[in-house]
Structure formats: structure tokens, C-alpha cells
Amino acid sequence: MASPPDTSKTTKLERYNSYLRRVNSTKLLSASSNLLFRATILISLLLLLFFTLNYPPLSDLSSSSSSSSTHRRLSFLSSALSSSFGGPTWERQVRHSATPRRPSGLSVLVTGAAGFVGSHASFALRKRGDGVLGLDNFNHYYDVSLKRARQDLLRARGVHVVEGDLNDSPLLSRLFDVVPFTHVLHLAAQAGVRFAMKNPQSYVASNVAGFISLLEVAKSADPQPAIVWASSSSVYGLNRQSPFSEAHRTDQPASLYAATKKAGEEIAHTYNHIYGLSLTGLRFFTVYGPWGRPDMAYFFFTKDILQGKTISLFKTQDDKEVARDFTYIDDVVRGCLGALDTAEKSTGSGGKKRGPAQLRVYNLGNTSPVPVGRLVSILEGLLGVKAKKHIVRMPRNGDVPYTHANVSLAGRDFGYRPTTDLAVGLRKFVKWYVGYYGIQSKVNKLQEGSRGGSDSK
Numbered sequence: 274m275a276s277p278p279d280t281s282k283t284t285k286l287e288r289y290n291s292y293l294r295r296v297n298s299t300k301l302l303s304a305s306s307n308l309l310f311r312a313t314i315l316i317s318l319l320l321l322l323f324f325t326l327n328y329p330p331l332s333d334l335s336s337s338s339s340s341s342s343t344h345r346r347l348s349f350l351s352s353a354l355s356s357s358f359g360g361p362t363w364e365r366q367v368r369h370s371a372t373p374r375r376p377s378g379l380s381v382l383v384t385g386a387a388g389f390v391g392s393h394a395s396f397a398l399r400k401r402g403d404g405v406l407g408l409d410n411f412n413h414y415y416d417v418s419l420k421r422a423r424q425d426l427l428r429a430r431g432v433h434v435v436e437g438d439l440n441d442s443p444l445l446s447r448l449f450d451v452v453p454f455t456h457v458l459h460l461a462a463q464a465g466v467r468f469a470m471k472n473p474q475s476y477v478a479s480n481v482a483g484f485i486s487l488l489e490v491a492k493s494a495d496p497q498p499a500i501v502w503a504s505s506s507s508v509y510g511l512n513r514q515s516p517f518s519e520a521h522r523t524d525q526p527a528s529l530y531a532a533t534k535k536a537g538e539e540i541a542h543t544y545n546h547i548y549g550l551s552l553t554g555l556r557f558f559t560v561y562g563p564w565g566r567p568d569m570a571y572f573f574f575t576k577d578i579l580q581g582k583t584i585s586l587f588k589t590q591d592d593k594e595v596a597r598d599f600t601y602i603d604d605v606v607r608g609c610l611g612a613l614d615t616a617e618k619s620t621g622s623g624g625k626k627r628g629p630a631q632l633r634v635y636n637l638g639n640t641s642p643v644p645v646g647r648l649v650s651i652l653e654g655l656l657g658v659k660a661k662k663h664i665v666r667m668p669r670n671g672d673v674p675y676t677h678a679n680v681s682l683a684g685r686d687f688g689y690r691p692t693t694d695l696a697v698g699l700r701k702f703v704k705w706y707v708g709y710y711g712i713q714s715k716v717n718k719l720q721e722g723s724r725g726g727s728d729s730k
């Protein structure tokens with residue numbers, strides 16, 4: 274016979290179970306609030322770390338030069354919100370890159386360092402033991418991946434390129450607070466003659482406003498740096514005297530680009546006159562070479578010839594061939610270094626002139642103009658392809674028919690002597706081009722084909 278259920282035992286069991294459920298839910302509650310508490314602490318710590326890294330101690334701000342300190346503090350805070358500069362890690366990187374590795378080496382801020390001339394000049398300075406810090410805004414005027422590739426190369430050689438715009442005055446001020454630059458090599462600009470008809474404002478923003486922004490910061494820096502900057506052969510504009518010498522007329526620019534470079538020369542005069550900044554302008558003549566600019570004729574002719582596209586060659590209004598004083602990048606870089614080495618110190622301090630300062634302008638060209646048709650036949654030989662050519666009259670887009678540099682002034686003052694002729698320089702360019710774009714085997718085949726073709730004649 275079955276015995277009756279023990280009710281007191283069942284009740285006890287139920288009570289025990291409900292006790293267990295209560296304990297479990299309390300545990301769960303306390304575990305989750307514990308987790309929440311820990312997460313809050315962690316997030317607070319992360320936020321604290323972020324602000325410590327990205328904002329300098331207030332003492333840093335208050336110790337920076339007196340009169341403009343409030344303005345600087347405000348502008349620093351506003352820019353700290355919009356960009357990621359200013360923390361101790363960033364400062365260490367900046368300082369390390371700008372520190373010379375040789376006794377009495379220069380400490381140079383190179384603007385436009387991810388650009389064609391800027392990257393080469395930065396290498397050369399770093400190679401001889403100078404401190405180099407780059408600045409570039411990586412704009413999209415041409416293939417940004419090429420600028421990034423140059424930046425990667427610079428990084429591998431210990432040159433840091435800060436990403437930022439010339440017009441970001443708080444950033445520039447901060448750089449000068451962190452590093453007492455001895456020199457600035459100012460190459461950042463909106464380059465190219467034809468693009469000015471599409472986007473004139475970009476020339477005003479970089480070549481005029483950007484230059485002034487840099488000069489404003491440089492004039493207040495202590496010490497004031499000596500500045501070497503890129504003007505252009507385009508300032509000769511409609512000048513017909515040849516070879517172009519620094520004493521010739523430069524008041525008839527043929528393009529907006531040229532006009533902004535000419536404006537730069539006048540602006541340089543003003544800052545030299547009022548603030549004692551040492552300023553040297555370099556008028557480059559059609560610079561070419563490895564890691565060059567894709568918007569320049571030698572570069573896009575190479576691309577188009579290899580792709581079998583027709584290239585347009587210009588003739589002048591009076592049916593003459595267009596010619597350029599093509600200058601190889603290594604020659605130009607030697608000129609830049611010569612100008613930096615012979616630049617005298619600026620004489621101002623605290624934004625005030627203390628005496629007359631150096632003001633110079635030099636041509637950096639090759640002294641031997643070459644017709645563009647000859648450039649194309651050298652490329653045809655190097656690539657093993659006959660170009661499809663279309664001869665057209667030069668449109669009125671700002672290009673000038675002819676350039677030819679007299680470089681005796683640069684030769685006299687810092688031993689500038691261009692040594693690379695166009696055939697040698699283009700060979701080096703093509704070698705780089707086919708390597709960089711991974712088309713060596715295609716070009717080898719084309720070259721073999723063209724040799725075979727001429728053998729069979």
C-alpha cells in the first residue's frame with residue numbers, strides 16, 4: 274500500500290527552491306552591476322588617457338610666447354578638436370624626425386614633402402644627416418596613392434610627414450612650438466598651369482593664402498627660420514628675352530598659376546622688409562624624373578604611348594615647336610640644398626625686424642631647351658613603341674611656347690651646375706616608371722619587338 278505524500282517535506286523543498294532562485298537572481302543582479310561598474314571605470318580611464326595624450330598640459334600653452342597666447346590657446350583647442358595633433362606621442366615623432374643626426378646639421382620643415390620635389394629633397398637632406406619634418410595635405414590633384422607611396426619611403430628613412438594644410442595656422446604654430454626649425458623648404462603649392470582654368474581657387478588657397486599663413490607663423494617663431502621656397506619659371510610669362518635671367522621682366526604672367534607664383538615673390542619681399550625673414554625663391558624649370566608628377570607631359574606621354582593612345586603635341590601660334598628647359602630632379606635638389614646652405618639667418622625676433630635680411634631669387638634650370646618632339650622620340654626609343662602623334666596649335670591655356678634658363682647667378686652663389694641631359698634623365702624615369710607600375714615585362718617585349726622590326730629591314 275502506498276503511504277500518503279509527506280506535505281511538510283514538499284513545502285520545505287518548494288521554499289528551498291524559491292530561496293535558491295532569489296539567491297541566484299540577486300547574484301545575477303550584483304554580477305551585472307559589477308560588470309557595469311567595471312565597464313564605466315574602464316571607459317573613464319580610456320577617456321582620461323585619450324585626453325591626456327591629445328591635449329598638452331596647460332603649462333605648455335601658457336609658456337608659449339606672450340602676446341598671442343590667448344589666441345593660440347583658443348585656436349589650439351579648436352584645432353585639437355578637428356585634427357589629431359598635439360599629444361606627447363605626436364610631439365616625440367615630430368621632434369625625432371626634425372632632429373639633425375650630424376653636428377651643426379639643419380632642422381628643416383619641408384612643406385609638400387609627399388610631392389615630387391619635396392620627397393626627393395627630404396631624402397637628400399636626411400641622407401646627409403639633417404633633421405627633416407614633412408608637411409603635406411595629400412590633396413587629390415593627382416593620384417594620392419603615389420603621394421602615399423612617397424610618404425612610406427620617407428617613413429622608412431626616418432622622415433615623418435605630418436598630414437595637414439598650410440592654412441591650418443594652429444597646426445603650424447604647434448610645429449614651431451615643438452621644434453626650433455632653422456630652415457623651411459617650402460614646396461607645397463597647387464602646381465600645374467592648365468588646372469588653373471578648372472579650379473582657380475585652389476591656387477589662391479595654397480599659393481597665396483597658404484604661403485601667407487606659413488610666413489605669419491615663421492615671422493613670430495623664435496628663432497625665425499630662413500625660408501627657401503619654390504617659385505617657378507612660369508613667372509617669365511610673356512617675356513621674350515632669352516635665356517631667361519632673374520633681371521628680366523616678370524610682370525606679364527600668362528596663367529593664374531604664374532600670377533600666384535609672382536604674387537609669392539612680392540609677398541616674400543614684404544615679409545623680408547617688415548619682419549626680417551630671410552627668403553630665397555627658386556624658379557624651377559620643368560622638373561622631371563623618377564617619382565614624378567602624373568600631370569606633366571613626359572609622364573602622361575609615357576603612359577599614353579604604352580597604352581597605344583594618341584598624344585597631342587603643341588606647335589606655337591607661329592608654327593614653331595614648343596620647347597622646354599627640362600631639368601632633372603637630382604640637379605634641382607642639389608640647387609635646393611645649395612640655397613638652404615647659403616641662406617643667411619633671419620634677423621627678426623618676436624615678430625619684429627632687428628636688421629636687414631637676405632632676399633634672393635634664382636633660376637634652377639638645365640640651360641638647354643629641348644623641343645617636345647625630341648622628348649617624344651627619346652621616349653619612343655626607351656619604350657620600344659612608336660607614338661601616335663597629333664600636332665595641334667597650342668591653346669591659350671597659360672602654357673608658354675619656350676623656356677630657357679640662365680643659371681649663372683645660382684652657379685656663382687652656391688655652385689649650381691646641372692649635369693643631367695634629357696636622354697639620361699628620361700632613361701632613369703622610364704626605369705622607375707616600369708618598375709613602379711609593374712610593367713617591366715611588357716616594355717621588354719615591346720623593346721625586343723622594335724629591335725626585331727629594325728633588324729628585319
Ligand SMILES: NC(=O)c1ccc[n+]([C@@H]2O[C@H](COP(=O)([O-])OP(=O)(O)OC[C@H]3O[C@@H](n4cnc5c(N)ncnc54)[C@H](O)[C@@H]3O)[C@@H](O)[C@H]2O)c1
Pocket residue numbers: 384385386387388389390391408409410411412420437438439440459460461462463464465478479483503504505506556557558559560561566
Ligand atoms: N615640378 C615642376 O616642374 C615645377 C616647376 C616649377 C615650380 N614648381 C613648384 O615646385 C613645388 C613642388 O612641385 P612638385 O612638382 O613637387 O609638385 P607636387 O604637386 O608633386 O607637390 C606639391 C605637394 O604639396 C602638397 N600641397 C599642395 N597644397 C597644399 C597645402 N595647401 N597644404 C599642404 N600641402 C599642400 C600636395 O599634396 C603635394 O604633395 C611647387 O611649389 C611647384 O609649384 C614645380
